[in-house]
Amino acid sequence: MKYDVLIIGAGAIGASIARELSRYLLKVALIDKENDVGNVTSMANSAIIHSGYDPIPRTNKAKFNVLGNKMFDQISDELDVKFERNGSLTVALYDSQLPLLEELAKRSKENGVKVKLLSKEEVLKMEPNISPEVKGALYAPTAGIIDPFNLVVHTVENAVDNGVELFLNEEVINIEYHDELSKVLTKDKIFEAKIVIDAAGLSSDKIARMVDPNIDWKITPRKGQYFVLDHYKVGLVNRVIFPLPSEKGKGILVSKTTSNNYIVGPSSEPVDDINDLSTDTMTLSNIRFQASEMVPSIPFNQTIRAFSGNRATCTRHDFVIERCKGKENFIILGGIESPGLVSSPAIARYVVEEFVKKTLTLKENPSFNPRVKKYLRPKEMDFKERNELIAKNKDYGEMVCFCEQVTLGEVKDVLSRSVPPRSVKAMKKRVRAGFGKCQGGFCQPRILAELAKHYKVSWLDVNYDELDTNILVKNVKEPK
């Protein structure tokens, strides 16, 4: 299989690049080792579209964060992804932190980010549930929150609709680099491409070393643990609330999500294994303590889930965005940790303009459509719209997930699209079935049944997530 460009990794970065390339007449492959797109770091993060007030000026992080942030109104509209520019507050709880706030304000100015220093009174007026101990805050109105699951899914869907080929469950085992046509080997496929892009996130160093064993950086993953709380009684906090950042990152934040939950976290712990997604009691209680210092009334008894994700922190302490030395047609995007999500569309544009365009002659794709087919969300419609929809398609009147009020119509819709869910978890990421307080207790059998029906497989062959994670192990009714 020969391609102009092959992208390794279908997370936020790989997805954005694929979509950006689909604007041109190119043969593009997007491959990922997982059973779904956006299934690693892009799915387990704070889901924040950062303003860019915090990265050190003139770094890649600062540059792409600020550029990326500006692109999200258009992207969320074109890709029909929930996004709210609700602003962020970075709060000082001690007098000794006030100079740091001013320093951050200066940094914001250098980065070109609009911010405002707020007094204690102004903070409490904006966010009455912040601790009365607060001394002041830095307000960044351009920060926002996004649905990170559908951001990646819809980006890839749009790319595929515009001609990109997606391959899942393809783990790269070796790369044979050649200036004209490189070979990328997976367990049972050989992909050939003129340009190979490493967007492998936590594995970006491993992939890069397949081409250049002497790269001068490596990934040192850092785990972040989180709490997710059930649907809120409106108004605990309306903006993203950060503590002051430190070397370890932006600190433990408290935020609402686009699905009307609250998220609290992350911790920041070095881990040896990129697949270590465990949670532990001590870290979680520490998160609880620190978050409660900022927002004392967080209803932790409403916790519906704790999870963790790993950041692709790298030893260069900045995003690696470059051609491989001496192997110009291998492009490395490494160490893309926070603010990677917000930076992804800007990085994608840069990669196309600075690298791909200089190697290949690009012709615009005349049939490129920047929009995904509109997603119908009955829950957000008024009665009249909803009844018209149900009159046309009865499936939108049948609820399959009671907690999140997801209809059969929505389930069937995502199965009919170009990046359909292949597992129960992939379905959950798209339509939110199983995200509510019962965590799938009621709806999982129904979702499993719909997946089995769609793919015409036995119930025993429906996976929870990766291949070989079947939920059911034995049919006790059928005779052997």
Add this chain to the structure above:
Amino acid sequence: MKERQLVIIGGGSGGMAAAIKAYDEGIKDILILEKDGCLGGILNQCIHNGFGLTEFKEELSGPEYLSRFEDEVKKRGIEFKLHSLVTNITRDKVVTYTNKEEGVVEIKAQAIIMATGCYERNAGAIQIPGDRPKGVITAGTAQKYLNIHGYLVGKRVVILGSGDIGLIMARRMTLEGAKVLCVSEIMPYSNGLQRNISQCLNDFNIPLYLSHSVSKIVGKEKVEKVVISKVDDHFKFIPGTEMEFECDTLLLSIGLIPYISLLENINCPISSTKGAMVYDNMETFIDGIFACGNCLHVHDVVDFVSEEGRNAGHGAALYLKEKEATSSIDVKYDKLLSYVVPQKVRIPVKEDVTLKFRVRREIRNANVIVKSKDQVLSQTFKMVMIPSEMVMIKLNKDKLANLDDELYVEIVEKK
């Protein structure tokens, strides 16, 4: 907007009993809204027996028990709609529901009975340390897969929590060929009925570890191992007490929680049961909205749910027939009790009142005393009370005739 006299949300055992009772007391305009495809709720998947000992004086399976109520509902011609999820209610009793045939419908009810049951506490709520692989599943979901659909979720199983569904599933999965390695319970006592410990664990030589909990789940994509440790009096793991079990499934039976998002959304006062606070007629503190069954407080046996459903049906019928303003008194209790239902009693009392409660720990040889203003209204001797068994104290209406100050329930242990 269409109007109905009585809308019952949930067609399980509480909802059906409420409907039958209200109908028999003269309320003919009733609508039951059920989210699933059949009446009976969770009883549909409870194929074991032990249901109906109080109600019918015989041992029935869940489906047998529910069909007796279903027959009564149908005999009366009480209207019910299936696959109809109520998505919203308002304080002035506008009910919104959705189904395939009618779309989204709003109806104005004169009274509502909430009989929405409960959901299972799951891994998310308790943050079990370790990995989060596939293979951690609630006992009720595993029961549905097995009893409704015919599939086993695992072959080597550790069960966390000694709730009844977990115990029932220990036996059920064993009978279907799975190996159940142990049941671990964080409390020093079991949370299940004694008969289930004996019939589901002891009869199959499945060990029950009290004061033990899961200290680690191991397995990146699938459960590979579960580590169980002893806990101290503050529920902290005691190092050095770890026991490892190689398994593919961790079944959770760690409690049931009233499923009352609809009531939470209208700021209905909630009690420590996580269900609504109610008066003795099962009316919540929102006018004309009643609640019964597991969405009020989780019951040990379905027979008591049916009885409570009837109380709610009776309460709603009276409410619809003779709306009259009354005052009420609070029901308070001492710290040996974890809750008492109802939380308030309307005065003047016209009917017998049943107080239902649970104790916080095992209590032997004690008197349950119900007082008002230092006057003892009832004294009941109990040989043993345990947290997993609901206690019911019936108060005769004649004794309550002159009640005008709060009721107080206390437990006096005999030395």
